[in-house]
Amino acid sequence: MNVHVQGCTVAAEAAPKPVRRENGQREVFCGLTGIVWLHRKIQDAFFLVVGSRTCAHLIQSAAGVMIFAEPRFATAIMEEKDLAGLTDANDELDRIVAQLIARRPEIRLLFLVGSCPSEVIKLDLSRAALRLSQKFSPAVRILNYSGSGIETTFTQGEDACLASLVPAAPQARTGEAQLLIVGALADVVEDQFIRMFDALGLGRVQFLPPRKASVLPDIGPNTRFLLAQPFLTDTARALEDRGATRLAAPFPLGVEGTTAWLRAAADAFGVAPALFESVTHPHRIRAERALVRYRDQLGGRRIFLFPDSQLEIPLARFLSRELSMQLVEVGTPYLHREHLAEELRLLPDDVVLSEGQDVDLQLDRCRLARPDLVVCGLGLANPLEAEGITTKWSIELVFTPIQGYEQAADLAELFARPLVRRAKLVA
Amino acid sequence: MQLTVWTYEGPPHVGAMRVATGMEGLHYVLHAPQGDTYADLLFTMIERRDRRPPVTYTTFSARDLGGDTAELFKTAAQNAYDRFQPQAMLVGASCTGSLIQDDPGGLARALALPIPVVAVDLPAYQRKENWGAAETFYQLVRALAGPSAPAPGTPRPERATGVRARCNLLGPTALGFRHRDDIVEITSLLAKLGIDVNVTAPMGATPADIARLGEADFNVVLYPEIAGQAAAWLQRTFGQPFTRIVPIGVSATREFVEEVAKLAGVDASATLASASTRLPWYSRSVDSTYLTGKRVFIFGDATHAVAAARIASDELGFKVVGLGTYSREFAREIRDAAKRHDVEPLITDDYLEVEAKVAELQPELVLGTQMERHIAKRLGIPCAVISAPVHVQDFPARYAPQMGFEGANVIFDTWVHPLMMGLEEHLLAMFKDDFEFVDGAVPSHLGAGHSAAVPQAVPADPVAAAAMASEISVVWASDAEKELRKIPFFVRGKARRNTERFANENGVSTITIETLYDAKAHYAR
Numbered sequence: 001m002n003v004h005v006q007g008c009t010v011a012a013e014a015a016p017k018p019v020r021r022e023n024g025q026r027e028v029f030c031g032l033t034g035i036v037w038l039h040r041k042i043q044d045a046f047f048l049v050v051g052s053r054t055c056a057h058l059i060q061s062a063a064g065v066m067i068f069a070e071p072r073f074a075t076a077i078m079e080e081k082d083l084a085g086l087t088d089a090n091d092e093l094d095r096i097v098a099q100l101i102a103r104r105p106e107i108r109l110l111f112l113v114g115s116c117p118s119e120v121i122k123l124d125l126s127r128a129a130l131r132l133s134q135k136f137s138p139a140v141r142i143l144n145y146s147g148s149g150i151e152t153t154f155t156q157g158e159d160a161c162l163a164s165l166v167p168a169a170p171q172a173r174t175g176e177a178q179l180l181i182v183g184a185l186a187d188v189v190e191d192q193f194i195r196m197f198d199a200l201g202l203g204r205v206q207f208l209p210p211r212k213a214s215v216l217p218d219i220g221p222n223t224r225f226l227l228a229q230p231f232l233t234d235t236a237r238a239l240e241d242r243g244a245t246r247l248a249a250p251f252p253l254g255v256e257g258t259t260a261w262l263r264a265a266a267d268a269f270g271v272a273p274a275l276f277e278s279v280t281h282p283h284r285i286r287a288e289r290a291l292v293r294y295r296d297q298l299g300g301r302r303i304f305l306f307p308d309s310q311l312e313i314p315l316a317r318f319l320s321r322e323l324s325m326q327l328v329e330v331g332t333p334y335l336h337r338e339h340l341a342e343e344l345r346l347l348p349d350d351v352v353l354s355e356g357q358d359v360d361l362q363l364d365r366c367r368l369a370r371p372d373l374v375v376c377g378l379g380l381a382n383p384l385e386a387e388g389i390t391t392k393w394s395i396e397l398v399f400t401p402i403q404g405y406e407q408a409a410d411l412a413e414l415f416a417r418p419l420v421r422r423a424k425l426v427a
Numbered sequence: 428m429q430l431t432v433w434t435y436e437g438p439p440h441v442g443a444m445r446v447a448t449g450m451e452g453l454h455y456v457l458h459a460p461q462g463d464t465y466a467d468l469l470f471t472m473i474e475r476r477d478r479r480p481p482v483t484y485t486t487f488s489a490r491d492l493g494g495d496t497a498e499l500f501k502t503a504a505q506n507a508y509d510r511f512q513p514q515a516m517l518v519g520a521s522c523t524g525s526l527i528q529d530d531p532g533g534l535a536r537a538l539a540l541p542i543p544v545v546a547v548d549l550p551a552y553q554r555k556e557n558w559g560a561a562e563t564f565y566q567l568v569r570a571l572a573g574p575s576a577p578a579p580g581t582p583r584p585e586r587a588t589g590v591r592a593r594c595n596l597l598g599p600t601a602l603g604f605r606h607r608d609d610i611v612e613i614t615s616l617l618a619k620l621g622i623d624v625n626v627t628a629p630m631g632a633t634p635a636d637i638a639r640l641g642e643a644d645f646n647v648v649l650y651p652e653i654a655g656q657a658a659a660w661l662q663r664t665f666g667q668p669f670t671r672i673v674p675i676g677v678s679a680t681r682e683f684v685e686e687v688a689k690l691a692g693v694d695a696s697a698t699l700a701s702a703s704t705r706l707p708w709y710s711r712s713v714d715s716t717y718l719t720g721k722r723v724f725i726f727g728d729a730t731h732a733v734a735a736a737r738i739a740s741d742e743l744g745f746k747v748v749g750l751g752t753y754s755r756e757f758a759r760e761i762r763d764a765a766k767r768h769d770v771e772p773l774i775t776d777d778y779l780e781v782e783a784k785v786a787e788l789q790p791e792l793v794l795g796t797q798m799e800r801h802i803a804k805r806l807g808i809p810c811a812v813i814s815a816p817v818h819v820q821d822f823p824a825r826y827a828p829q830m831g832f833e834g835a836n837v838i839f840d841t842w843v844h845p846l847m848m849g850l851e852e853h854l855l856a857m858f859k860d861d862f863e864f865v866d867g868a869v870p871s872h873l874g875a876g877h878s879a880a881v882p883q884a885v886p887a888d889p890v891a892a893a894a895m896a897s898e899i900s901v902v903w904a905s906d907a908e909k910e911l912r913k914i915p916f917f918v919r920g921k922a923r924r925n926t927e928r929f930a931n932e933n934g935v936s937t938i939t940i941e942t943l944y945d946a947k948a949h950y951a952r
């Protein structure tokens with residue numbers, strides 16, 4: 001078994017790693033998918049997709065038709081007559097929005113979400129949002145973003161959504177540095193981080209997205225922000241436009257990632273190293289202990305990641321460094337070199353990275369490599385299993401609390417379970 | 428624009444995918460953006476298919492729109508041909524693809540591939556999934572079987588004596604509700620009558636099989652929503668008559684047997700006499716008395732809904748209180764049936780309207796699609812699924828047809844299962860005040876969790892609560908208790924027990940958040 005040496009061997013100024021770029025058929029969701037988790041996260045927001053029946057069907061299929069309650073999303077499905085002229089389409093949209101707001105009076109924020117069809121016919125949703133805001137303000141604020149498949153891939157929908165919130169956020173009045181955590185996290189994870197920052201004495205910490213759209217974080221030149229997710233390119237840019245500063249860090253996956261992520265904040269806020277050590281140490285030890293058995297199960301196993309959520313690179317770093325897995329290929333739909341610089345530095349020097357996709361070619365490579373585990377989307381998982389290749393479907397990585405110390409073992413479990421299962425089944 | 432929360436049908440190109448995925452040796456090249464590849468998961472996850480659907484998506488992006496999307500389509504089609512070597516190719520566009528007006532048919536023809544290329548132009552902003560499946564199947568049949576059509580007006584040659592009659596089974600597709608098992612059931616029923624199946628299509632057929640559809644004596648239309656149009660064309664072109672009766676339910680199956688026997692010129696009496704189905708006797712047996720007049724609400728595709736209404740009323744003795752469909756193309760069939768059952772027809776594809784209707788009618792049983800299953804669950808009403816759209820649990824491991832005599836047995840079991848058993852129902856009525864007979868009481872054989880309306884037992888009395896907690900003497904700090912509530916309800920009980928056990932074993936008297944996570948790490952799995 002190959003034992004991975006952690007730590008100092010990583011050269012700080014390692015040469016940029018080569019990346020295979022592919023531009024063929026992509027087997028990925030579009031940005032509309034983000035609505036599935038965002039509509040639960042922001043409790044007083046509603047997402048109205050302006051699109052086609054395909055868009056409605058996509059969200060429904062990705063959500064697996066989970067009807068706990070009437071969901072806070074819907075689709076305004078365009079019909080033949082909406083394509084005839086833009087005036088008509090705008091009138092129709094106004095009618096639908098009025099109908100919706102009458103139906104759901106508790107909604108404080110409405111997102112008009114653009115799709116491929118709305119973009120191809122050049123229906124201007126930013127103007128529609130302005131027009132409708134005037135009509136419904138102050139009761140309801142109306143924003144827009146694009147979740148279209150021609151512009152966004154899967155998690156980029158969250159990026160577009162959060163970026164649209166930034167200009168709407170109030171100006172920070174305090175002269176003191178303030179921490180802002182950016183990227184949707186499970187509530188339980190958010191609460192753990194709040195306690196941690198509290199113990200570090202960081203004062204008020206804000207989150208984007210907030211649980212209530214009516215209490216957006218305030219932003220200004222004293223804002224220091226930490227990205228909790230690796231796919232927030234536009235949001236980071238929008239925050240920087242408002243004078244905020246990004247704290248460079250790896251992402252809070254695994255013990256190492258979480259520590260480095262927290263340390264970036266601690267360093268920026270001048271937390272004494274001894275305090276940092278005493279606050280994080282017990283959590284680190286506990287999480288590491290919980291990871292031990294997974295290292296036995298996963299160490300030395302070969303893993304192949306198809307491009308999906310952009311979480312692939314931080315995941316690969318966790319899997320290779322904390323669980324001693326071997327990386328066969330790490331695919332990502334889009335590689336943001338700056339935001340991922342700290343992550344890339346921690347990957348093995350000989351890692352095979354690919355950006356974009358040509359799914360048939362990638363499947364060829366995967367079959368040839370016969371990895372022990374493949375991380376891929378729902379369209380590929382069962383066909384690969386039928387070929388005898390064990391898979392972990394990637395969407396679960398987006399729908400499960402995986403960040404932070406207490407979730408490190410849960411994250412490892414997600415990868416271990418398919419292997420344990422395959423070993424168990426004899427029939 | 429139409430405000431939609433959940434949809435019964437996908438877009439028409441998903442219907443085309445159902446045809447293509449059911450078939451062998453056909454490849455579909457679809458001009459569509461990347462997000463449209465979600466449709467693959469319908470087949471690989473919901474139906475658990477072990478192969479990817481035979482679909483290549485061009486996945487054009489905004490960047491390509493300024494450039495040459497037509498070239499992109501041609502490359503994708505050529506690559507798909509080279510890689511998959513299909514016998515025939517289907518080409519088309521999704522809703523977005525159709526807006527950029529690249530003419531996939533023309534582009535594919537320009538490639539001059541050595542196989543038939545069938546272009547299907549599906550109006551994505553007017554039509555839906557079933558229509559798309561029907562149109563695709565019709566276009567395929569026309570294109571592939573058309574070349575062997577006799578000159579118009581040629582009478583069908585008589586079948587030679589001593590040659591067994593042959594028919595085609597038309598309509599089953601991928602992702603269809605029990606299509607897989609209906610094919611087996613009807614094929615064996617036909618075999619008993621001495622009728623051979625020439626081709627089953629689209630499911631399982633190759634393009635070469637479609638080309639020889641004309642060789643059969645007649646067509647059996649299993650699912651009119653999908654095969655009606657193709658069957659009408661085959662009748663016009665090859666003089667093949669087709670069946671009108673869909674064999675769901677005992678009476679309909681008997682009538683179907685007579686209908687095909689007539690078309691095939693065979694004698695049905697032996698088959699009818701030996702037909703074995705338990706439904707009629709089970710329905711007559713005294714235990715079923717309690718089924719009498721149960722109020723049932725029915726919604727689905729028209730074929731399954733109409734059949735369900737007839738079975739419910741005539742074969743199980745229920746009372747149909749509501750009947751509807753989401754397929755406007757078949758509104759007439761539903762209206763006629765609604766008249767027979769003396770109810771208002773509900774023709775809508777608005778899920779919320781159906782929910783409101785169910786809430787208003789308060790039926791005792793809902794027969795519907797997976798949407799109605801959710802509606803029924805929320806309203807605490809028993810439910811069985813009778814029609815697409817369906818979910819993963821509606822593709823059972825066992826043989827479970829809806830059609831034919833075995834299908835009737837399956838239907839009896841499936842519809843009666845969610846209901847209270849006769850005596851149980853009486854006891855409930857007699858002892859309404861029994862403290863355990865709460866409002867959401869579910870049939871005893873189903874257990875908790877089956878109905879959404881089961882209230883959680885909360886012991887109000889602290890003494891009882893302490894007794895329930897057995898010898899555990901630890902207490903929960905309020906923030907730990909709060910933290911516990913953030914854990915999903917279905918694992919919360921386990922988390923609570925584990926944490927308390929951990930606290931007991933480690934001599935912890937007050938459970939804090941730290942204890943909770945210590946325990947979590949301890950039992951990590």
Ligand code: SF4
Pocket residue numbers: 006007008009
């Ligand atoms: S930074 Fe990490 S690797 Fe380097 S000395 Fe410290 S612990 Fe070791």
Ligand code: SF4
Pocket residue numbers: 030031032051052054055056058114115116117147148149150460461462463522523
């Ligand atoms: S890719 Fe475009 S058309 Fe398809 S579902 Fe996404 S936004 Fe809608």
